[in-house]
Amino acid sequence: MTIEVTTGEPRLDALCALAQGTRDLMDAVALTDVGEDELSAVTAELSALTARLRAAARSTPQPFEVAPDGTLRHLGNAVTGAANPHALPLVVERAPGGGVRAHLSFRPLHEGPPGSVHGGISAMILDHLLGQAVAAAGLAGMTGTLSVRYRAPVPYGTPLLATAEHTRSEGRKSWAEGRIALPDGTVLAEATGLFVTPAAWLGGGPGRQ
Template identity: 45%
Template sequence: MSAIPTERPELGDDEAAALAELAARVRELAEAAVLTRAGAAQAAAIAGEVAALTARLTAERRDAPPFVPPGERTMDRQIANPVTGTANPIAPPVVLTVGSGGIVRGEFTLGHLYEGPPSYVHGGVSAMVLDQALGMAAAASGTPGMTATLETRYRRPTPLGVPLRVEAKASRVEGRKVYASGAISAPDGRVTVEATAMFIMPQRFVTSPY
């Protein structure tokens, strides 16, 4: 993970909500694009319209994604996170919460944008979701860090289009190292992917994402 700028603009509630709405509509557009039966001419025409909209957004471009004011966890500031970021169109997004005992839980549904094998979730997407949940569990332990190792074990295919659950918890802290484990489960409760990870808190954060 590369260092992030020391200063970023901080959005108010109204602007953050507007960007989240924009991201949601772009997310819908992306799924429509992979499922459309539009012919070549219609697809080309729509592509031109999208290009014009992109030009309008790019006319007022930031140097880096903005933050929002910190909530209970400063990780919530990153609204452009590719897993949980409400302002990021490629994020599902996954809503993760930290409960008692530092256990991170979330429920989410992945559509066709995240397909690997036909009708199943891409393994890299599952790993990305687990990495985020495990990282939040590490941060909840009081020793936030960056991913040093991530080991995934794919028990069975993870289905698309159904509510999935993710759960993660830190198991131990050794100095600047935090070890955590977690899993994604299908609606029937069976685990589809398990993961363990080690996170290391750098000696000095340029700006901590946590």
């Protein structure tokens, strides 16, 4: 599933387009069956392209920042970052009934067991959704614990729906539940997570609970 991201900023749009092209390349590498000579030729071209990009480089990915329209964005995020080739990228939105949701489709690159998505990849998506659900409730925090139950193989190349909602809070601790399901509602993987809001985010000292 190709997702085009437009920021309205020419250089960032070009970077996001490059990241998407790299995702396409990664998928092609995972599935290619061309001969050895062609593989070697492509590798040489990639080495030259890599050198060109490294001519001017940062020490960290695109940062978490405030966009010109006032919204928060993290184009370098491993799950949602449009400028990060590792990301799907996942587009998370508020769910009409509360919580958050994201339509997604994994790629062959995410395979673990034959024909299915690696469990760690599913866990990463669920972790992010749970955190977003807590943030949507106004209680942003860092993951403290994450428990995942795999109920059925998660396929790649199939439209899926990930959802999550904040369930309760106690002081700086918040809990959330989420799941990855088929369009018909069949749950494939589900998770619960504990998120802790750092005292510094609340303006408190190190002993604040």
